[in-house]
Amino acid sequence: MGTSRERADDEACRRVDTDVTIMLIKRSSDIRTSEITDKSHYLNRRQFLNAVAVATAATAAGPLSSETLAASNGAAHGRKLANVAKGAFSGSGDKINSWNDITSYNNFYEFGIDKNDAVTNSGKFVTSPWKVSIEGECEKPGVMDLEDMLKSETLEERVYRHRCVEGWSLVIPWVGFPLVNLIKKVQPTSKAKFVEFTSAADPKTMRGVRNPILRWPYREGLRMDEAMHPLTLMVAGLYGEVLPASDGAPLRLAVPWKYGFKHAKSIVGIRFVEQQPLNSWQQYAPNEYGFYANVNPAVDHPRWSQATERRIGEFFRRKTLMFNGYADQVQSLYTGMDLRRNY
Amino acid sequence: MRSRYVESATIYSRRGIYRGSLSKAFKTRSLPESADDGGIAATRRSTGNMSAIHALIPRLPIPTGINPPSGAICLTMTRNRQIRWLVKPAVFLASVAPSAWLVWAALHGQLSANPLGDVTNETGVWTLRFLSLTLCVTPVRRLAGWNDAIRFRRMVGLFAFYYGTLHLLTYVVADRLAGLEFENGIVAWTTARDLVATVASDVVKRPFITIGFMAWLCLLPLAITSTAAMIRRLGGRRWQALHRLTYVAASTGVLHYWWLVKADVRRPMVYAVIVGCLLAFRVWRWARAASVPTMRRAAASIRM
Numbered sequence: 001m002g003t004s005r006e007r008a009d010d011e012a013c014r015r016v017d018t019d020v021t022i023m024l025i026k027r028s029s030d031i032r033t034s035e036i037t038d039k040s041h042y043l044n045r046r047q048f049l050n051a052v053a054v055a056t057a058a059t060a061a062g063p064l065s066s067e068t069l070a071a072s073n074g075a076a077h078g079r080k081l082a083n084v085a086k087g088a089f090s091g092s093g094d095k096i097n098s099w100n101d102i103t104s105y106n107n108f109y110e111f112g113i114d115k116n117d118a119v120t121n122s123g124k125f126v127t128s129p130w131k132v133s134i135e136g137e138c139e140k141p142g143v144m145d146l147e148d149m150l151k152s153e154t155l156e157e158r159v160y161r162h163r164c165v166e167g168w169s170l171v172i173p174w175v176g177f178p179l180v181n182l183i184k185k186v187q188p189t190s191k192a193k194f195v196e197f198t199s200a201a202d203p204k205t206m207r208g209v210r211n212p213i214l215r216w217p218y219r220e221g222l223r224m225d226e227a228m229h230p231l232t233l234m235v236a237g238l239y240g241e242v243l244p245a246s247d248g249a250p251l252r253l254a255v256p257w258k259y260g261f262k263h264a265k266s267i268v269g270i271r272f273v274e275q276q277p278l279n280s281w282q283q284y285a286p287n288e289y290g291f292y293a294n295v296n297p298a299v300d301h302p303r304w305s306q307a308t309e310r311r312i313g314e315f316f317r318r319k320t321l322m323f324n325g326y327a328d329q330v331q332s333l334y335t336g337m338d339l340r341r342n343y
Numbered sequence: 344m345r346s347r348y349v350e351s352a353t354i355y356s357r358r359g360i361y362r363g364s365l366s367k368a369f370k371t372r373s374l375p376e377s378a379d380d381g382g383i384a385a386t387r388r389s390t391g392n393m394s395a396i397h398a399l400i401p402r403l404p405i406p407t408g409i410n411p412p413s414g415a416i417c418l419t420m421t422r423n424r425q426i427r428w429l430v431k432p433a434v435f436l437a438s439v440a441p442s443a444w445l446v447w448a449a450l451h452g453q454l455s456a457n458p459l460g461d462v463t464n465e466t467g468v469w470t471l472r473f474l475s476l477t478l479c480v481t482p483v484r485r486l487a488g489w490n491d492a493i494r495f496r497r498m499v500g501l502f503a504f505y506y507g508t509l510h511l512l513t514y515v516v517a518d519r520l521a522g523l524e525f526e527n528g529i530v531a532w533t534t535a536r537d538l539v540a541t542v543a544s545d546v547v548k549r550p551f552i553t554i555g556f557m558a559w560l561c562l563l564p565l566a567i568t569s570t571a572a573m574i575r576r577l578g579g580r581r582w583q584a585l586h587r588l589t590y591v592a593a594s595t596g597v598l599h600y601w602w603l604v605k606a607d608v609r610r611p612m613v614y615a616v617i618v619g620c621l622l623a624f625r626v627w628r629w630a631r632a633a634s635v636p637t638m639r640r641a642a643a644s645i646r647m
Contacts, residue, residue: 115455285606310521
């Protein structure tokens, strides 16, 4: 039945074949030097093909696995920061994690819920110019340009242990200045009992914000004495370079004796308030995340233990230290407080 | 005797080899005269589930009167052989692939900075995927009429157990063992003791671990009784009843995922919807079967 049709098809195929052949025949002189692929491009092409091969492999098995998986490609390197002093706490004795680990393994829900979403999805995020609004109970409120703010501070490097509430930790060489310096400049009034930090929340450049898991913008808070503690750092850099977007550029907080979620990222607002502010995670699940969120191996998260932690890059879990190992510096802040209740 | 015979004959028909000579085959074995074609069909329908189970058994003694397929290499494979020698191995390889990829990716730095966390998550998610696939088999047969799907159910189900076990082992080793103190070194009986103690206390203490462990415990007897010998030993009905534990395993598995996420429950919700629909299909069928008046049930079962 189909024989005549098959024959016609064959004919068509042959015709097409011939056409193609004619089109493809080129004598060597037809190739001009300008058409010869540059060697670097050629090599790029190889890289590209390798990348494609990896990507294809990843799509073959991975699409299905895309729920959590991603290679640990870190953020691109930024400008070197000038005049970074070696500050106190600059050597904690712990092995410092790599740039890749620090920039690719990170919770930054404004860019997505996976650890590598921050580095993957923060490409469009603009961190310069950047303004920080100082509000509330202080003598000198106003909008500060970040550049001016940083110019008037001496940046120092501090190697801090960073413990996530999920049970993993990193050792990070932050670059920044003590928050207390800034607080002294803006002169909080006697009514200022707490500091509230507000993070950026631009749905155009931060795709995670389109997903209302938390109530955006992200908010965090510290008690005044915590905020003025010499360990509390306003961070603008990492590894001596400008802080990458994935890690909370251009300005974030580091409070090393508290769980990671207390470290507000991409800060746009600092407000001095009388009442204890409601931080975003506490608002989301008050039984799981408190206001203080001090690292405490004795007080478990309702769903998992906080007794041990996995230092990124290690197999065996470490014992989690009280106040993340900064007890000598900070435990006096909490004398007489029930830390089981004030988790 | 008769019913058993009919069942095995059905299998051959199901495999599409001797469909044409079925009635002849029966006649040569001098079955009761009432066993005409209609009778066979009715019996076959009413024992539908039984024969489905038997279809899983790779080799049944071939009844005399039916010539066994020739051992010669045939270029045109029977459907049965296609499934057995081409499709099944392909499905097997595809099912192993995610775990193989995980190992490869872990060794080549293609995972995140916390590869053990990735392996834990991935093996867990793959368990849910394979459980969902297992639950798809019956709806696919009933709704799409693709009866051969049954021939993959055991393999897919065992892969659910495979990924579930990998998931459990990753947790035991990377989360529990790695958190021990090893006061007498790692190679010491105290290590085993402490490991059991820490796993047990975690299972008791944390609801999401409790329920995840329960899900795995449900899968264990199903994997053990997945062999043909066990099916025969238990008998079809009891085997089938036992294997309804799959429903419990899938539900508790989804709950386990739901309870462990920190915020955003969209991912566990996907599995909740899938497993929910697949279980709802069963409920719908049972409800429908129960609503058919007793007198008409037999007739209806033929039509089903």
